[in-house]
Amino acid sequence: MARPLSRLLALALALVWAGAPARGETVRRFALFAGNDDGGAGTRPLYYAGEDARKMHALLVRLGGVRPEDARLLLDGDAAAFLAAFDALARRAAEARARGERTALLVYYSGHAEGGALCLGESRLPLTALEARLKAAPADVRIGVVDSCRSGLATRLKGARRAPAFALEDGAVRARGTVVLTSSSANEDSQESDHIRGSYFTHHLVSGLLGDADRSGDGRVTLSEAYAYAYERTVASTASTSAGPQHPTFDYDLAGNGDVVLTDLSRGRQRLELPASAPGGTYFLVDDQGRVVAEVRKGPGEARTVALAPGRYRVKRRLDDRLRIGEVNVRKGGATVLDEGRLSDAPFADDPVKGPGREGPRPPPAFLLTGGVQGFVRGADLFPATPLVGVETELPGVFGQRWLLGIDLAFGGSSQTLAVDGLGPLPYRYAELGVGVSVLHLWRGRLLSPFAGARVGFVLMQRRFEAMRGLPDQFFSTLTPGLVVGTRLHLTGGLSLTVRGRLHYLAYRIDEDRSLAWTEAALGVVYEP
Amino acid sequence: MRAPLVLCGLVLLAGCGNWSNEDLVFLAALPDRTQLESKLPPSGGQALSPEPSQVWTFTRDASREFNGTLFDLLDLLERVRTLPPTTREPDRRVWGPWRDRADRRFEIRVVIARREGAADPAAGAVYAYAAELRRVDGGTWTPVIEGDYSVTGTIREGVGHVLFDVDAYRGLGRAAPELVTLSRIEVSYQTAPPPIVVDLRVVGSPVATFDELRYAYLEAPDGAGAMRFHATSDVVPGPGIEALDALSAWRPDGTGRAEVSVTGGDAPAAGAAWQECWDPDGVLTFVAQSWGVPDGDAAACPSWDGLPAGP
Numbered sequence: 001m002a003r004p005l006s007r008l009l010a011l012a013l014a015l016v017w018a019g020a021p022a023r024g025e026t027v028r029r030f031a032l033f034a035g036n037d038d039g040g041a042g043t044r045p046l047y048y049a050g051e052d053a054r055k056m057h058a059l060l061v062r063l064g065g066v067r068p069e070d071a072r073l074l075l076d077g078d079a080a081a082f083l084a085a086f087d088a089l090a091r092r093a094a095e096a097r098a099r100g101e102r103t104a105l106l107v108y109y110s111g112h113a114e115g116g117a118l119c120l121g122e123s124r125l126p127l128t129a130l131e132a133r134l135k136a137a138p139a140d141v142r143i144g145v146v147d148s149c150r151s152g153l154a155t156r157l158k159g160a161r162r163a164p165a166f167a168l169e170d171g172a173v174r175a176r177g178t179v180v181l182t183s184s185s186a187n188e189d190s191q192e193s194d195h196i197r198g199s200y201f202t203h204h205l206v207s208g209l210l211g212d213a214d215r216s217g218d219g220r221v222t223l224s225e226a227y228a229y230a231y232e233r234t235v236a237s238t239a240s241t242s243a244g245p246q247h248p249t250f251d252y253d254l255a256g257n258g259d260v261v262l263t264d265l266s267r268g269r270q271r272l273e274l275p276a277s278a279p280g281g282t283y284f285l286v287d288d289q290g291r292v293v294a295e296v297r298k299g300p301g302e303a304r305t306v307a308l309a310p311g312r313y314r315v316k317r318r319l320d321d322r323l324r325i326g327e328v329n330v331r332k333g334g335a336t337v338l339d340e341g342r343l344s345d346a347p348f349a350d351d352p353v354k355g356p357g358r359e360g361p362r363p364p365p366a367f368l369l370t371g372g373v374q375g376f377v378r379g380a381d382l383f384p385a386t387p388l389v390g391v392e393t394e395l396p397g398v399f400g401q402r403w404l405l406g407i408d409l410a411f412g413g414s415s416q417t418l419a420v421d422g423l424g425p426l427p428y429r430y431a432e433l434g435v436g437v438s439v440l441h442l443w444r445g446r447l448l449s450p451f452a453g454a455r456v457g458f459v460l461m462q463r464r465f466e467a468m469r470g471l472p473d474q475f476f477s478t479l480t481p482g483l484v485v486g487t488r489l490h491l492t493g494g495l496s497l498t499v500r501g502r503l504h505y506l507a508y509r510i511d512e513d514r515s516l517a518w519t520e521a522a523l524g525v526v527y528e529p
Numbered sequence: 530m531r532a533p534l535v536l537c538g539l540v541l542l543a544g545c546g547n548w549s550n551e552d553l554v555f556l557a558a559l560p561d562r563t564q565l566e567s568k569l570p571p572s573g574g575q576a577l578s579p580e581p582s583q584v585w586t587f588t589r590d591a592s593r594e595f596n597g598t599l600f601d602l603l604d605l606l607e608r609v610r611t612l613p614p615t616t617r618e619p620d621r622r623v624w625g626p627w628r629d630r631a632d633r634r635f636e637i638r639v640v641i642a643r644r645e646g647a648a649d650p651a652a653g654a655v656y657a658y659a660a661e662l663r664r665v666d667g668g669t670w671t672p673v674i675e676g677d678y679s680v681t682g683t684i685r686e687g688v689g690h691v692l693f694d695v696d697a698y699r700g701l702g703r704a705a706p707e708l709v710t711l712s713r714i715e716v717s718y719q720t721a722p723p724p725i726v727v728d729l730r731v732v733g734s735p736v737a738t739f740d741e742l743r744y745a746y747l748e749a750p751d752g753a754g755a756m757r758f759h760a761t762s763d764v765v766p767g768p769g770i771e772a773l774d775a776l777s778a779w780r781p782d783g784t785g786r787a788e789v790s791v792t793g794g795d796a797p798a799a800g801a802a803w804q805e806c807w808d809p810d811g812v813l814t815f816v817a818q819s820w821g822v823p824d825g826d827a828a829a830c831p832s833w834d835g836l837p838a839g840p
């Protein structure tokens with residue numbers, strides 16, 4: 001009698017085994033991610049809307065259960081392309097639904113919005129039209145995420161709420177309906193940040209979906225968890241910006257119970273763990289492109305987990321008077337634990353949250369006043385030692401955060417006597433003008449900051465024989481490459497002293513070919529605003 | 530596109546300059562007009578009577594002619610001071626050739642060559658220089674200005690000669706109406722040991738009204754000076770050719786005297802002579818003419834013994 005039952009049980013188990021999707025996942029997901037930096041005439045180009053869409057696309061494909069063939073990334077497309085992509089996904093969702101699958105359709109947009117419409121280049125897509133299409137889409141759960149200025153217009157008519165935690169019970173995922181999240185209220189701007197290289201709302205939404213929003217600790221980040229997290233962090237991040245605080249909104253029209261799981265951290269088989277023993281604070285995780293991939297707020301004694309993609313990341317934690325920075329290597333398929341002991345103190349100037357692409361306001365240039373002496377190591381018979389005074393400016397961050405681009409101008413002169421066989425001693429006046437460009441690497445320290453680099457200069461020299469008529473002025477000019485070493489001694493405020501040495505090559509090619517070398521030693525005052 | 534940029538970078542890296550120190554040595558061998566020009570005392574003679582001193586006027590005019598001719602002669606050589614040499618060799622510098630702007634049929638070059646003192650190995654170097662012309666359509670280089678300079682001390686101390694061969698210049702087919710009366714201009718000069726002595730000789734062409742003009746100038750280290758002028762020309766109406774000689778000399782304080790004489794040709798058998806003396810302020814103190822009554826105080830005239838002997 002047990003045999004038929006055992007065979008039936010085995011069959012059920014096999015069916016479960018064969019057909020069981022990932023933990024908690026019974027939904028076929030379709031997603032459109034659209035980003036457009038260009039909002040058309042009358043708008044200023046955005047910098048990170050496309051990047052935001054890429055982040056969301058990569059994240060939800062990796063952790064959100066969206067199959068690559070069910071995801072569409074649309075960058076800089078117009079309204080027609082947007083709707084075409086939407087319709088294509090909607091058809092696929094309809095086909096899946098017809099096969100008996102539960103379906104979810106997510107539409108994400110980052111870009112300009114104006115007058116109640118999304119601005120995709122010169123084309124417009126009214127929010128009401130988008131909402132109508134979303135609601136009519138043949139999917140069980142429809143989620144719209146709009147990251148744009150005054151996007152709260154999309155939820156305003158429904159009585160949009162700002163406060164987080166729409167109370168959905170955990171349980172069987174049987175919710176049906178439409179949810180719309182917006183990055184700001186109907187009368188607020190949605191802001192980008194050069195520091196994080198993205199919009200605040202999407203940045204925090206992504207950070208939350210990577211795991212920092214998993215307050216329940218079950219390894220899944222639900223829609224309500226993600227929104228609550230993004231709301232709180234967005235308000236906090238924008239509280240002190242010039243545009244003012246930004247309040248995300250949501251509108252939901254869901255029937256049934258159960259929250260919608262957006263990301264399942266177990267899908268990413270590697271993760272970074274911030275152990276409970278690590279100090280509390282906000283951790284920024286920066287990839288090798290300088291992008292902030294996650295911002296994790298960790299309380300003291302609290303452990304956090306971030307489902308990062310494998311790779312090397314720089315970790316930053318900001319303290320009142322310094323940074324703690326270090327590197328971690330998230331190994332594929334495993335858990336990497338952040339070791340606080342591998343972080344080191346660094347000045348704010350060494351913030352790793354910088355990299356290629358548009359930066360926030362660079363540190364202002366520094367200004368120098370220098371005085372020194374130049375002498376020829378080879379060629380002293382041709383050119384005299386000369387005192388020089390100069391002015392310089394140094395531009396930080398042009399080639400990276402520890403590199404300076406220096407531009408200098410110096411002039412000097414002296415009265416000398418020329419001894420040439422057959423001429424006798426000839427008094428003359430010597431003048432020199434030099435300009436140069438340097439690329440210097442600066443190692444910032446608390447008291448001393450040594451630097452070293454290369455310089456290319458152009459020098460113009462003149463010799464005038466005032467005591468002997470009939471002899472013309474001598475001129476000589478040339479490019480002269482060289483090396484620079486020195487150090488700064490920090491005084492107070494933005495003032496430092498600098499000591500510098502240069503060694504340069506100079507080719508002399510008038511009546512004979514000679515390779516010359518000159519050195520310069522200089523002292524100066526540096527002012528860094 | 531990349532190759533020209535690289536080439537420009539290499540050119541800039543190699544340096545751009547005009548004169549080397551050695552170039553200056555060659556340039557210093559060329560005569561400098563400030564060394565050779567006649568420098569008269571600042572004040573001119575004033576007449577005892579309202580008329581100006583004719584001899585002093587003559588001396589001044591002669592000085593101007595002397596300097597003008599000298600400067601014109603040196604002008605071409607002066608041009609090389611504005612441009613670095615085209616070709617450099619250990620003991621030779623060449624400027625040009627360039628197309629002559631005054632006559633595009635010709636090219637010009639200036640050459641300065643140096644050799645150590647051949648006659649006296651202990652002496653300084655000897656510099657020989659020449660300004661040469663040749664026809665663009667073929668021809669040999671013809672020197673029109675030649676010179677040499679022997680260094681006796683530093684480069685500015687020595688003995689030199691300059692010749693402007695006007696006949697050779699015209700012989701090339703050059704039109705030079707301002708030179709039609711000239712055949713040669715020769716300058717000899719000595720800058721060391723002192724005094725500075727400059728001797729200018731102008732040989733007239735067959736169409737000139739003179740056979741020869743000579744200007745000579747002397748400058749002593751203390752500022753005393755003298756100028757001698759000689760002309761062989763028809764200065765007295767008549768068929769004969771007379772010799773005109775003038776000698777002016779002055780002390781450092783300006784006191785001086787002058788004598789002019791005309792002899793030979795249609796001049797009186799005893800010749801005609803004219804003397805003037807002046808004081809430090811240039812006021813005439815004595816005038817005497819061979820055909821008239823002396824005027825002034827002959828005792829006020831400085832003795833020739835106390836004046837430069839004249840070049």
